[in-house]
Amino acid sequence: MFNKILYCIKTAFRNMRANFGLNVLAISTIALTFIICITFVVVLTNAAALKTLWAERIQMIVYLKRTATPSDVERARRLIESLPEVRSLHFVSRDDALQQFRMMLQGQDSILEGLNENPLGHSFELRLSPDIKDDEQMAAVAATLKKIDAVDDVEYGRAWIERFSALFDILKITGIVLAGLLFLFSLLIVNNTLKLLLTSRRDEIEIMKLVGATTAFIKTPLCIEGMLQGIIGVAIAILVVSLAGLAVREPLQHLMALYAGMHRLIFLDPLSCCAFLALGAGLGLAGSLCAVGGLEEIHA
Amino acid sequence: MHAIIEFHNVSKCYNSTPALSDINLTINKGDFVFLTGPSGAGKTTLLKLIFLSERPTEGEIIVNGVNITRMKSSAIPHFRRKLGVVFQDFKLLPGKTVFENVALGLEIIGLNRKLIKRRVWQVVKWVGLLQKIDSYPPYLSGGEQQRVAIARAIINNPMLLLADEPTGNLDPGLALEIMKLFKAINTRGTTIVIATHNRDMAETFSHNIVALSHGRLLEHSHLSAS
Numbered sequence: 001m002f003n004k005i006l007y008c009i010k011t012a013f014r015n016m017r018a019n020f021g022l023n024v025l026a027i028s029t030i031a032l033t034f035i036i037c038i039t040f041v042v043v044l045t046n047a048a049a050l051k052t053l054w055a056e057r058i059q060m061i062v063y064l065k066r067t068a069t070p071s072d073v074e075r076a077r078r079l080i081e082s083l084p085e086v087r088s089l090h091f092v093s094r095d096d097a098l099q100q101f102r103m104m105l106q107g108q109d110s111i112l113e114g115l116n117e118n119p120l121g122h123s124f125e126l127r128l129s130p131d132i133k134d135d136e137q138m139a140a141v142a143a144t145l146k147k148i149d150a151v152d153d154v155e156y157g158r159a160w161i162e163r164f165s166a167l168f169d170i171l172k173i174t175g176i177v178l179a180g181l182l183f184l185f186s187l188l189i190v191n192n193t194l195k196l197l198l199t200s201r202r203d204e205i206e207i208m209k210l211v212g213a214t215t216a217f218i219k220t221p222l223c224i225e226g227m228l229q230g231i232i233g234v235a236i237a238i239l240v241v242s243l244a245g246l247a248v249r250e251p252l253q254h255l256m257a258l259y260a261g262m263h264r265l266i267f268l269d270p271l272s273c274c275a276f277l278a279l280g281a282g283l284g285l286a287g288s289l290c291a292v293g294g295l296e297e298i299h300a
Numbered sequence: 301m302h303a304i305i306e307f308h309n310v311s312k313c314y315n316s317t318p319a320l321s322d323i324n325l326t327i328n329k330g331d332f333v334f335l336t337g338p339s340g341a342g343k344t345t346l347l348k349l350i351f352l353s354e355r356p357t358e359g360e361i362i363v364n365g366v367n368i369t370r371m372k373s374s375a376i377p378h379f380r381r382k383l384g385v386v387f388q389d390f391k392l393l394p395g396k397t398v399f400e401n402v403a404l405g406l407e408i409i410g411l412n413r414k415l416i417k418r419r420v421w422q423v424v425k426w427v428g429l430l431q432k433i434d435s436y437p438p439y440l441s442g443g444e445q446q447r448v449a450i451a452r453a454i455i456n457n458p459m460l461l462l463a464d465e466p467t468g469n470l471d472p473g474l475a476l477e478i479m480k481l482f483k484a485i486n487t488r489g490t491t492i493v494i495a496t497h498n499r500d501m502a503e504t505f506s507h508n509i510v511a512l513s514h515g516r517l518l519e520h521s522h523l524s525a526s
């Protein structure tokens with residue numbers, strides 16, 4: 001048994017070398033499919049993380065007038081806190097705000113040099129109670145807040161988040177459909193490649209049958225070959241996506257930290273790599289299993 | 301003596317054209333039989349019926365006590381491992397070396413490498429091709445390819461060896477060499493059936509001759525027995 005398995009594996013590798021061109025074709029198709037799929041998964045994972053991040057973050061910012069005194073601020077805080085719609089609030093002093101602003105400008109803060117005085121006011125970042133769901137309710141809360149003396153302006157971006165949510169859903173559905181189509185496509189390619197391989201090895205298969213090889217013995221190397229095509233294809237895809245990820249990681253991370261408040265981008269972890277490899281092997285196996293059905297028809 | 305091959309009223313038609321008609325034949329264990337007849341007489345067809353490459357249209361075939369007429373396809377591989385067949389066109393794998401071609405019959409039963417190596421060397425040496433063991437069939441002469449085919453056929457110590465026109469395109473000297481090989485295999489107890497259109501050669505090497513013509517059995521002579 002062990003000897004047979006060893007022979008099948010060896011034969012698979014040998015056959016791959018013998019039909020190099022066809023194998024390269026199948027492997028590149030699988031690699032391409034998975035490059036697209038893996039990229040999509042990475043983007044989607046990050047988008048999902050971003051979505052939850054935003055959903056949990058500040059939902060409303062209350063800017064106070066620059067003229068507000070500490071007692072004004074204290075009064076405003078108490079008033080805001082007393083509102084049932086407000087779950088929590090976080091005070092951001094004008095100095096902190098300037099600091100943040102400088103950080104955002106990063107290197108270009110020369111435009112701030114002319115300022116002797118901080119142009120920003122204090123602000124509160126609010127998280128609202130979960131009952132506040134739509135824009136109308138938000139607007140009502142904002143209106144109430146605006147009536148407070150020290151309040152200059154109220155900003156909220158819920159609509160934007162919702163639009164992002166919708167976009168995310170579209171992205172997700174597109175991704176699933178696209179991945180499905182690509183899978184079908186590469187399954188077809190693997191299947192076709194193995195059919196071609198089968199045809200090119202017709203004589204060999206006939207001879208194997210004539211000397212008493214069971215169909216299982218003939219099929220196994222072909223299935224191993226299909227599986228190897230899948231695994232190698234996925235490995236190449238993972239490599240390509242990882243290298244591309246490494247190249248854009250720094251600037252992208254910086255960008256996301258600045259504009260989306262996301263400090264840690266999620267890349268491929270070893271577990272999903274293994275899952276993708278298994279998927280590739282499965283794909284190759286499925287393709288070859290479909291193809292080796294044609295083996296029975298070879299008369300010997 | 302025990303029969304190893306029995307044909308009972310066997311007919312074979314290819315698309316309703318008869319290739320063999322009503323054959324009754326018994327070949328005993330240890331026999332050295334020549335199957336003769338002109339081209340198209342049905343020699344290859346008869347051999348194919350024995351190793352189940354074709355099924356009879358009518359009649360029953362018994363090989364080594366087993367009725368193979370309706371043997372399940374899944375049982376054929378195991379049945380074939382007990383036979384050795386030398387094909388009219390050799391059927392060697394051009395992309396595999398002599399060693400690998402001969403080893404094939406042992407690889408499929410899962411023998412370990414060491415044993416395979418020993419056995420293949422032994423057999424290849426016996427047919428006199430040791431110096432060509434790493435060559436590929438397309439670079440061998442007809443006689444050498446014939447010997448590789450024989451080596452592959454006997455690698456499993458078959459009880460029955462079928463050879464189709466094994467001296468077909470060989471010069472008389474080489475044909476003699478090959479016949480000597482078959483004789484030697486026969487003396488070890490293997491039953492041998494050789495198909496040839498060369499009646500003279502058949503008579504030179506055996507007295508057990510089955511003559512076919514147009515798919516019919518003309519005679520089965522056991523000259524040595526008389």
Ligand SMILES: Nc1ncnc2c1ncn2[C@@H]1O[C@H](COP(=O)(O)OP(=O)(O)OP(=O)(O)O)[C@@H](O)[C@H]1O
Pocket residue numbers: 314315318319337338339340341342343344345346388497
């Ligand atoms: N696969 C096939 N399909 C249809 N007809 C066939 C097939 N194989 C053989 N025949 C026919 O059956 C008859 C017997 O053929 P067979 O090959 O058995 O002859 P043979 O005695 O081996 O001839 P040769 O000496 O030329 O090899 C021939 O008329 C041949 O045309």
Ligand SMILES: [Mg+2]
Pocket residue numbers: 343344345388464
């Ligand atoms: Mg013939």
